[in-house]
Amino acid sequence: MRYALGVEYDGGGFQGWQGLGPSGPSTVQATLERALSSVADQAITVSCAGRTDAGVHAECQVVHFDSTAERDPRAWTLGVTGRLPPTVCVRWCMPVDDAFHARFSARARRYRYTLVNRPVRPALYRSTMAWERRPLDADAMHRAAQALLGENDFSAFRTVHCQAPHARRNLQDIQVRRSGETVSIEVQANAFLHHMVRNIVGSLLEVGAGARDEGWIARLLAGRDRTLAGPTAAPQGLVFLRPLYPAEWGLPEEVTL
Incomplete structure (x- = not known):
């Protein structure tokens, strides 16, 4: 049977999503697989919608796994969550068609970057928000x-370590909003390059602080040169909100297009 899970986690104590084996550093994937394997009484391997870096969080990461263990969705949800550290939980579980794949069936991913904008560093929420004094x-x-919208080559916003075969992505929505001392950047695309969101944020901060003019972002995009863009924003402000899937898969509304 194939199952899909919605997983929420605080990435502050993990070395990213991807599992690196039992002797490697703590990752969300390895932690989740240990809990699932305990409930199933058999080895479980998961595939996720989008890998996150060290220190990055997820509101609803979607994974799938296969198991011959007979457990109902409630048992998977509560049993696995009971075996996870306080920084990780399973929000929901549901059986899915064998053709469903958490990564390849997704049509979009959405992230939010949040920072506190004031002269003094924050004491509260410092693990889930970045800080900008300017x-x-x-x-x-x-x-x-808005110059980033559409299908473009995002080479200017990818890390040199990115292993994607090409840099073309379709950025579907990007919004920057302020609420008091908090500034948030939400972005949605069909897929993202390694560090793409954090590099976009780092460049937008240069515009917001007045160090660069508004047209600079369009010029960076056209120039495709990462060395000319802004610094990579800190990881703790980034949350993977959710992947989005066609309605045909019958997943919860929060992850359905």
Whole structure:
């Protein structure tokens, strides 16, 4: 039987998503697989919708796995969560068609980057928000960001370690908003390159702080040169909100297009 899970986690204590074996550093994947294997009484391997880096969080990461163990969705949800550390939980579980794949069936992914914008570093929420001391013009950041919409070559915003065969991605939505001292950047695309969101945020911060003009983002995109873009934003402000799937898979509404 194939199952899909919605998994929530605080990535602060993990070395990213991807499992590196029993002797490697702590990862979300390895932690989840140990809990699933305990409930199933057999070895379980999961595939995820999108790997996250060290320190990055997820509101609803979607994974799938196969098992011959007879457990109902409630038993998977509660049993696995009971074997996970407080920083990880299974939000839901449901059986899916054998053709479903958490990564390849997804049509889009959505992220949110949040930071506190004030002269003094935050004490609360410091593990889930970044900090920028320079005053930011969120409206200017939003206007500049619209140049990224559509299918483009995002070479200027990928890390040199990115292993994707090409840099073309379809960025479907990007919004920059301010609420008091908090600035958030939400972005949705069909897929993302390694560090793409954090590199976009790092460049938008230069615009928001007045160090670069609004047209700079469009010029970076066209130039395809990572060395000219802004620094990579800190990981703790980034949350993988959710992947999105066609309705035909019958997944919960929060992950359905």
